[in-house]
Amino acid sequence: xxxxxxxxxxxxxxxxxxxxxxxxxxxxxxxxxxxxxxxxxxxxxxxxxxxxxxxxxxxxxxxxxxxxxxxxxxxxxxxxxxxxxxxxxxxxxxxxxxxxxxxxxxxxxxxxxxxxxxxxxxxxxxxxxxxxxxxxxxxxxxxxxxxxxxxxxxxxxxxxxxxxxxxxxxxxxxxxxxxxxxxxxxxxxxxxxxxxxxxxxxxxxxxxxxxxxxxxxxxxxxxxxxxxxxxxxxxxxxxxxxxxxxxxxxxxxxxxxxxxxxxxxxxxxxxxxxxxxxxxxxxxxxxxxxxxxxxxxxxxxxxxxxxxxxxxxxxxxxxxxxxxxxxxxxxxxxxxxxxxxxxxxxxxxxxxxxxxxxxxxxxxxxxxxxx
Amino acid sequence: xxxxxxxxxxxxxxxxxxxxxxxxxxxxxxxxxxxxxxxxxxxxxxxxxxxxxxxxxxxxxxxxxxxxxxxxxxxxxxxxxxxxxxxxxxxxxxxxxxxxxxxxxxxxxxxxxxxxxxxxxxxxxxxxxxxxxxxxxxxxxxxxxxxxxxxxxxxxxxxxxxxxxxxxxxxxxxxxxxxxxxxxxxxxxxxxxxxxxxxxxxxxxxxxxxxxxxxxxxxxxxxxxxxxxxxx
Numbered sequence: 001x002x003x004x005x006x007x008x009x010x011x012x013x014x015x016x017x018x019x020x021x022x023x024x025x026x027x028x029x030x031x032x033x034x035x036x037x038x039x040x041x042x043x044x045x046x047x048x049x050x051x052x053x054x055x056x057x058x059x060x061x062x063x064x065x066x067x068x069x070x071x072x073x074x075x076x077x078x079x080x081x082x083x084x085x086x087x088x089x090x091x092x093x094x095x096x097x098x099x100x101x102x103x104x105x106x107x108x109x110x111x112x113x114x115x116x117x118x119x120x121x122x123x124x125x126x127x128x129x130x131x132x133x134x135x136x137x138x139x140x141x142x143x144x145x146x147x148x149x150x151x152x153x154x155x156x157x158x159x160x161x162x163x164x165x166x167x168x169x170x171x172x173x174x175x176x177x178x179x180x181x182x183x184x185x186x187x188x189x190x191x192x193x194x195x196x197x198x199x200x201x202x203x204x205x206x207x208x209x210x211x212x213x214x215x216x217x218x219x220x221x222x223x224x225x226x227x228x229x230x231x232x233x234x235x236x237x238x239x240x241x242x243x244x245x246x247x248x249x250x251x252x253x254x255x256x257x258x259x260x261x262x263x264x265x266x267x268x269x270x271x272x273x274x275x276x277x278x279x280x281x282x283x284x285x286x287x288x289x290x291x292x293x294x295x296x297x298x299x300x301x302x303x304x305x306x307x308x309x310x311x312x313x314x315x316x317x318x319x320x321x322x323x324x325x326x327x328x329x330x331x332x333x334x335x336x337x338x339x340x341x342x343x344x345x346x347x348x349x350x351x352x353x354x355x356x357x358x359x360x361x362x363x364x365x366x367x368x369x370x371x
Numbered sequence: 372x373x374x375x376x377x378x379x380x381x382x383x384x385x386x387x388x389x390x391x392x393x394x395x396x397x398x399x400x401x402x403x404x405x406x407x408x409x410x411x412x413x414x415x416x417x418x419x420x421x422x423x424x425x426x427x428x429x430x431x432x433x434x435x436x437x438x439x440x441x442x443x444x445x446x447x448x449x450x451x452x453x454x455x456x457x458x459x460x461x462x463x464x465x466x467x468x469x470x471x472x473x474x475x476x477x478x479x480x481x482x483x484x485x486x487x488x489x490x491x492x493x494x495x496x497x498x499x500x501x502x503x504x505x506x507x508x509x510x511x512x513x514x515x516x517x518x519x520x521x522x523x524x525x526x527x528x529x530x531x532x533x534x535x536x537x538x539x540x541x542x543x544x545x546x547x548x549x550x551x552x553x554x555x556x557x558x559x560x561x562x563x564x565x566x567x568x569x570x571x572x573x574x575x576x577x578x579x580x581x582x583x584x585x586x587x588x589x590x591x592x593x594x595x596x597x598x599x600x601x602x603x
Contacts, residue, residue, distance in 0.1 A: 061510055085513040099504035102603045103527050113512035115522065145602040158508075165512065282433040 007070075008168060008201050009035040009227055010056055014067035016053050016225075027053040028064075029225040030031045035218075037168070040195050040202040042233075043211035045246055047224035050204040054222070055171050058203065059091040060084055072168060083120040089113065092162030096174035098154040100146040106157050107142035113164040132160040136190065152183035159190065163198075170194070172204045176211055209252035212341070213237070221245045233313055238283035239345055246371045255279065255320050258307040261359055262322060263351050268306075271351065276328040277306075280339065291342060299335040301327035385573040387565075394561055395555035399581055401475050401556040403548045405509050406585075410540055416487040417539070420446065421494025422520055428499075432506065444570070451487040454546050457481050458553050478555030488541050493535035497528040530601035537593030541586050547581070558582050 003230050016028035028050045035041045056062035057069055060076050069076045070337045071091065079087055100109050107129050116123045135141045136156040146154055147350055155175060164168055172191065176184040192215045204216060212219050212233070220230035221244055229242045240246045250256045259279065268277060281290075296299045306322040326331045340346050377488055381387045424442055427435040452460070458481045462472040465480040509523045525532070548559025560576040566575030 059511055061507060085515060088511060089513040091511070093508070095504055095508060096503050097502075099502065099508035101505055101523065101527055105598065112522070116512065116514050147603055161508075161512065174376075192441060193468070261464055 001011075006036075007034040008037040008039075008072055009203070010068075011054075012070070012072040014054070014057055014069070015065045016050070016057060016062060017065040025216065027225055027288070028057070030360075031067075031225075031227055033220065033227065033230075035169075035203060036197055037201055037203060038195070039218055040204060040216045042216035043203065043205045043206060043222060044209060044212055044219060045244075046207055049222040050225035051222050052173055053225075055173060055203055055205055056190045058169070059093060071166070080367045089165040090167045090168040091117075091171060092159075092165070093171040093173065093246050094155065094158045094162050094175045096177045098146070098158045100152070100154055100157055102146055102163075105143050105145055105181075106138065106149070109146065109157055110160045110164055111159060112325075124214075128164065129160075132163055133157075135163070135194075136160045144338070150183075151179050152186060155179065155183075155187050156190065157173065159187075159194075162243070163194070163200075166199070170201065171205075172202060174205055174207070176207070177206065184208075184211065185214070186229060191215060209248040209362045213252055213311070213313060221248065232281050234316055234318065237313055237318055238263040238281055253311070253320070254309060255307075255322075258322060259349070259354070262306045262357050263349070263358075269351055269355075270322065271324065274328055274332060275324060276320070276332050276336075277324050277349040277351055278336065280321045280323065280344050280351060282321075282344040283313075284316045291339065291344065295325070295335050295339075298338065299331045301325050301328060301331050301335040372394060372436050372463065377603065383576060385572050387569075387571040388577045391561075391565065391574060394565065395558075395577065395581070398556055398558045398561040398578070401560075402544065402558045402582070402585070403554065405475060405478055405482055405541065405550060405557060406544050408487060409479045409547075410543050412479070413483045413486035413490055413543070414536065414539075416483065417490025417589035418494050420491035422524070424495045425489065425498040425524065426516065430503075432510070432519055446488040446491050449484065450492065452485075454481070454485045455549050455552060456551065457485050457486065462553070475550070475553040475555050476556070478550035478553060478557075481553075482543065482546055484540060485546055489502065490535070490539045493539055494532065497535050498524050501527045526590060530597045530603075533593055533597040533600065537590060537597075540589050540593075544582060544589075563597060 014031045015026065017043040018025045018027055031054060033054075043051050043054065051063055056338070057064050058071065060069065060079070064077065071087065074087060076084065076087055101112065104112065110127060110129045110132050114120060114128060118125065120128065129142070130139065133142055135157050138153060141149065141153065141157075141182070142350050143180050146157070149157065158175075159170075170191070170230055176187050177189060188211055191202055191204070195202055195215075204211065206212060216233055218230070218232050219236050219238075220227045221242060222228070223244050229236065229240065229245045236245060236247060240249055250340075263278070269275065275289055292303050304324040304326070304327070306324060308319065308321045310317050310319040325335065327335065336346050336348070380542065388395065392459025420442060424439060424446070425431055426433040427439040427442070429439070431439075458478075461481055461484060466472045468480050469476050471477050505527060506519060506523060509519050514523065526559050546554070546556045546564070550557050551563060558581055562578035563577045565571060566573075566578060
């Protein structure tokens, strides 16, 4: 991954407002975003959060109502007609529903961007198509039609098409949302590969945290048109501050289902004085310190491990551990203060409250289901 | 077998048709001529209007509310006028365009004007069915509006355009049957002015059979072509 240089995409104070008959809708509100060359920048949020609108501002398929868009040093807001179309050729885009032309062969779909004004000769164009299809692993499908391909294959064709003009940026708008988990993994792998081999900058919109976790190095969380939290992947994952961010992270891990199980156990429900249920999460270096051993050595606190999980994000282990700590007097509190000092995120769980919260959520879900 | 094909056999069951053989050849030719020429002009005109309707519609690639609104209303109005009335109403305009308001050539003008709005709607419907996402993908790779019209809209909608063209041609053949009202001739005129008015029923039936045969050929060829181009 390229080291941070000047931003290749810079969005400044972006507003997008849609005027409807009886009201105006602010789809994007005051968004600032910088994407550096070589980044795989994830933008997560539920549907309707404004993610798709925001990325369409990058290639100006959607004009902003306010703010400036700079891509590779060029202010796109000032461009129109031919110049804008020229700028767009340097920004590839792939879509949830692939958007391939049904009446053209796979080869002709990939060829399409080259028909619009490329100076290559006929022969060079065909060579380029072959090279691209090879890159996405579909060289043998050149003369097939999209209807004959699976979803994953269609998305590969769409990627090849998006790369035809050698763009520096690839925008992926929910590109894996219509695919099964295995195919999703393969497509994400391919994007990662393109990022590493071509130095392609990727902006990845998704509602699946799993996808972000798999390949992104940076992430922004969007809600109601605003970016509510952003940062590099590790920081966000090990130390989320916003409630929505936490929700997204939970959906991508097993921690909460494990916790829900644990709090139903009688021993956990009847914790005595000096006992505390905690979830520790840690990233990178802190995983190397013999923390659990120190709990006993330094504070005479006994850890009882209930569950644990380690994931590798950007080559860094990120761990989560569910424990019941027991000690005499304030020993547990002192120990937790020490643990927090070591850069480990401590989440104290009040079992009764947590169960009440779960019950409330379940009730809310039921209500939603019956409505 | 030989007796079936013998001319006295036909003379016995369709005496008037055999007697008016030349009239049938003439009127069949007139029907084909009117269909081809007005179909071609109406096809170009309707295609143009249909494309403009799609691209200028709200959310279209060249959104333009006044243009869309005016064209949309014009198409509706012209589609609502019964053809037999249109024939008469536009007679002055017809004279202006082709120099006469009577005869086969004069029938071309109202046929074109009666058919073009119908075809425009059909084209519009076919193009609107092209997935918005495909258009967006083309915009994203830097396609211009003209490139999108010719290389995406018309190309992607081709099978539907062929099918709707067939429907339009068949309805146009139907309209030519009314051209007799302004002296346009054609099979419809033969069926009414000779067959019906003179109580020569075999002539009416023969005119119908020939029209059905033309329709059948158009339908079969169109379906075949549409199926060959469709890869969805």
